[in-house]
Amino acid sequence: MNTQNLIIGFGKAGKTLAADLAKHGQQVILAEASEQMYGGTCINIGCIPSKKLLVEGEQNAAIADKNHVFQQAMQAKNSLVTKLRAANFSKLDALDNVQIITAKARFEDQNTVLLSGRDGEFRVTAERIFINTGSLPVELNIPGADGKQIYNSTGILSLNTHPKRLVIIGCGYISLEFAFMYHQFGAKVTIIDSGNTFLPREDRDIADEMTRVLQARGVDIILGADVKRFEQHSNKTQVITSQGTFSADAVLLAVGRRPNTDGLALENAGIGLTERGFIKINSQLQAAPHIWAMGDVAGSPQFTYISLDDYRIVREQLLGEGKRNTQDRPHFPTTVFTEPPLAQIGMTESQAAKSGRPYRVATLRAEAIPKAKILNQTDGLLKAIIDSDNNQILGVTLFCAEAHEIINLFKMAMDHHIPADYLKNQIFTHPTISEGLNDLFA
Numbered sequence: 229m230n231t232q233n234l235i236i237g238f239g240k241a242g243k244t245l246a247a248d249l250a251k252h253g254q255q256v257i258l259a260e261a262s263e264q265m266y267g268g269t270c271i272n273i274g275c276i277p278s279k280k281l282l283v284e285g286e287q288n289a290a291i292a293d294k295n296h297v298f299q300q301a302m303q304a305k306n307s308l309v310t311k312l313r314a315a316n317f318s319k320l321d322a323l324d325n326v327q328i329i330t331a332k333a334r335f336e337d338q339n340t341v342l343l344s345g346r347d348g349e350f351r352v353t354a355e356r357i358f359i360n361t362g363s364l365p366v367e368l369n370i371p372g373a374d375g376k377q378i379y380n381s382t383g384i385l386s387l388n389t390h391p392k393r394l395v396i397i398g399c400g401y402i403s404l405e406f407a408f409m410y411h412q413f414g415a416k417v418t419i420i421d422s423g424n425t426f427l428p429r430e431d432r433d434i435a436d437e438m439t440r441v442l443q444a445r446g447v448d449i450i451l452g453a454d455v456k457r458f459e460q461h462s463n464k465t466q467v468i469t470s471q472g473t474f475s476a477d478a479v480l481l482a483v484g485r486r487p488n489t490d491g492l493a494l495e496n497a498g499i500g501l502t503e504r505g506f507i508k509i510n511s512q513l514q515a516a517p518h519i520w521a522m523g524d525v526a527g528s529p530q531f532t533y534i535s536l537d538d539y540r541i542v543r544e545q546l547l548g549e550g551k552r553n554t555q556d557r558p559h560f561p562t563t564v565f566t567e568p569p570l571a572q573i574g575m576t577e578s579q580a581a582k583s584g585r586p587y588r589v590a591t592l593r594a595e596a597i598p599k600a601k602i603l604n605q606t607d608g609l610l611k612a613i614i615d616s617d618n619n620q621i622l623g624v625t626l627f628c629a630e631a632h633e634i635i636n637l638f639k640m641a642m643d644h645h646i647p648a649d650y651l652k653n654q655i656f657t658h659p660t661i662s663e664g665l666n667d668l669f670a
């Protein structure tokens with residue numbers, strides 16, 4: 229088979245590029261390893277199912293029968309994911325110029341890829357190849373890690389039995405979100421991390437507030453713990469660490485995600501890897517003049533919207549003026565979907581201190597905002613770092629209700645150099661959390 233464009237992986241960048249190229253009259257073959265993964269990680273085993281479970285848990289917090297809440301939430305999540313997966317498939321399948329082949333890709337040379345799947349083997353020769361194969365959970369190479377109650381994020385998203393005690397190894401994005409989720413499902417949650425500092429990238433006042441919020445929910449946080457092994461005893465797993473032994477009926481491993489280059493045989497195409505195993509690319513995401521990598525596998529920050537932005541960079545080269553590259557997104561917002569959510573953009577206070585530039589810090593407790601009281605969500609802290617010479621916003625951390633929505637305003641404000649004074653006097657609707665920005669920037 230010959231094609232102009234072969235896209236490997238149905239991730240955010242790949243599927244968006246496939247549709248765009250096809251609409252511009254180009255031929256596209258999209259290879260996806262699994263029919264359970266049409267739409268990629270986000271739709272099937274990432275953002276969407278995790279946020280659906282979080283919302284189901286929050287909305288049903290008052291219901292005492294937590295097993296019921298858990299089972300209902302799983303059903304609602306499964307139903308949503310099934311619909312979205314089908315919609316993702318149909319949207320591309322409906323395009324005349326796109327052929328989806330459910331098969332695993334393996335490079336034979338710079339232009340030839342062997343696709344092996346349920347319908348047999350296809351040798352595809354392509355003018356251009358785009359690799360969008362995502363990432364996989366990092367595994368722990370310690371005794372007992374293959375135990376039946378040890379899960380990664382994919383497994384824990386589809387638990388059949390309601391856990392009473394959940395131990396989470398790692399304290400990053402996945403850990404925090406699942407800690408809140410399973411707390412809402414009535415589990416006693418313990419977080420164990422090898423690092424000595426809780427949320428090392430955050431300022432201490434924000435990390436302390438998150439600690440307080442977690443502890444108020446009965447979540448235990450164990451830091452500086454070396455996890456030595458897991459032991460299965462009847463229907464319980466013992467997590468043996470340098471800081472003691474913890475008992476669980478489910479253990480979540482959330483210690484990071486590694487690039488998924490498994491089985492691609494990239495060496496056959498002369499494609500190099502970085503020290504950490506990501507595909508080596510230039511600032512326009514090229515691994516070779518006719519081969520691009522996008523999303524998690526390219527070492528881009530592991531977010532769906534960054535994979536989408538990688539698509540924009542590649543699209544600009546193929547269909548636009550080629551002006552975009554990975555260097556022109558210096559700051560972008562992030563959100564950990566805890567309760568309240570923790571959203572951030574730009575510098576933290578400690579980064580500003582290290583930068584040596586003059587700055588001032590503005591803080592506001594969430595409880596000072598009337599809408600937080602209406603919502604009964606008075607936990608949290610808002611924080612802004614402002615250049616004291618020119619009044620530019622250097623960074624914002626919002627740990628409060630609606631933070632995940634409001635943070636997007638600051639991407640615009642910072643990109644367009646809107647000064648801090650503007651927010652002090654901006655007219656906001658009332659009662660809203662965002663009107664608190666008048667006070668934060670006052």
Ligand SMILES: Cc1cc2nc3c(=O)[nH]c(=O)nc-3n(C[C@H](O)[C@H](O)[C@H](O)COP(=O)(O)OP(=O)(O)OC[C@H]3O[C@@H](n4cnc5c(N)ncnc54)[C@H](O)[C@@H]3O)c2cc1C
Nearest residue numbers: 237239240261268269274333361362523524530531532535
């Ligand atoms: C639990 C969880 C929650 C998350 N929550 C968020 C969130 O709230 N917000 C956010 O922005 N990000 C979130 N992320 C991160 C986000 O999901 C990823 O960064 C994003 O999905 C990566 O997309 P991608 O385009 O790199 O590829 P992916 O979406 O990972 O797609 C890669 C595809 O390639 C396929 N594939 C792999 N190898 C081959 C091969 N050899 N041949 C053919 N096909 C292959 C895979 O089956 C897969 O479908 C979350 C991740 C997880 C795990």
Ligand SMILES: NC(=O)c1ccc[n+]([C@@H]2O[C@H](COP(=O)([O-])OP(=O)(O)OC[C@H]3O[C@@H](n4cnc5c(N)ncnc54)[C@H](O)[C@@H]3O)[C@@H](O)[C@H]2O)c1
Nearest residue numbers: 398399400401402403421422423482483484485530563564
């Ligand atoms: N809301 C979101 O945008 C969202 C949600 C989930 C995941 N994600 C993306 O997925 C990525 C992966 O998430 P993650 O939580 O797996 O990784 P992470 O990098 O966010 O956190 C990993 C944690 O594991 C700890 N750790 C590493 N090795 C350990 C060990 N041996 N023992 C104990 N602790 C150990 C680290 O100290 C760290 O706290 C995130 O970095 C993020 O980019 C995003």
